[in-house]
Amino acid sequence: MEAPRLAARDLACRRGERLLFRALSLNLDAGTACHVTGSNGTGKSSLIRIMAGLLRPYAGVVERAGSTALLDQSLALDEHLPLGRALAFWAGMDGAVSGDDLARLGLTDLLDVPVRYLSTGQRKRAALARMIGQDARIWLLDEPLNGLDQDAVGMVEQLVESHVAGGGIALVASHQPIGIPGMDVLHLPDYAPGIAA
Ligand SMILES: Nc1ncnc2c1ncn2[C@@H]1O[C@H](COP(=O)(O)OP(=O)(O)OP(=O)(O)O)[C@@H](O)[C@H]1O
Known part of the structure; x- marks a missing residue:
């Protein structure tokens, strides 16, 4: 590479x-x-x-x-989907974030929560998960x-x-x-x- x-x-x-x-x-x-x-x-x-x-x-x-992966103020996750499915959308294109990384980011218990309900810090963690998945x-x-x-x-x-x-x-x-x-x-x-x- x-x-x-x-x-x-x-x-x-x-x-x-x-x-x-x-x-x-x-x-x-x-x-x-x-x-x-x-x-x-x-x-x-x-x-x-x-x-x-x-x-x-x-x-x-x-x-x-x-x-190249960009993390900025835009979340780029569907607000209406549960977090797990919103991340899965990107996983189909970029590659999936590992279960270990989701746990490290404190997201494992939030995968069923609609993105729009996430707190500010949880949204940032979700954005990081999406970015990590891009590898x-x-x-x-x-x-x-x-x-x-x-x-x-x-x-x-x-x-x-x-x-x-x-x-x-x-x-x-x-x-x-x-x-x-x-x-x-x-x-x-x-x-x-x-x-x-
Ligand atoms: N589309 C635009 N048209 C005109 N000015 C803009 C536009 N976008 C940003 N600016 C201006 O450019 C300047 C720099 O903005 P930028 O967001 O890059 O700064 P920053 O250093 O990241 O600021 P902060 O620390 O507040 O996040 C600001 O004065 C902003 O108002």
Whole structure:
């Protein structure tokens, strides 16, 4: 299997009339993770979407080699189905999340519960389950710790750590600290009016 790679050269991001960042480069090889930090509105989610290929950069180039999974604020699970069946829909396309991972995520007892009844943290756990099922080499995570309790935060840190230890790549935008040894940090600067491209 080809080693995954995620890189960006001289990226600029413009939203509306604002140039959020420019001259941004990053280079993540297999087995590396990077924590994207910055104040509200500095462009962390925008960067994740650019790296996912969902948003066109104002300038610069993205290089992405390897299967990619995105975790963001959209759950992408049918709200009307019980969780187990909603996950099964994706399992048919991406591959199933294992019973062990469902247990690790604390979802085993929730498989009969309609997705719309899940709490904020349970929804985030469900989104993580869907993402794990994709078995992708590159993880793009936008605020994966939002709404999670302390134990679940530790569990996500372990998930990311073992993904990276297994040769994967993780780019994680988060306001919260992430306890993963050796993780790079990419800090997006505050918006500077008048910044030129
Ligand atoms: N479609 C859009 N059109 C215009 N401006 C947008 C659009 N989407 C986002 N923005 C603006 O881009 C800026 C950056 O948004 P983004 O969500 O990337 O920031 P963020 O760093 O992830 O913020 P937060 O920490 O609050 O989650 C914000 O000022 C936002 O209002």
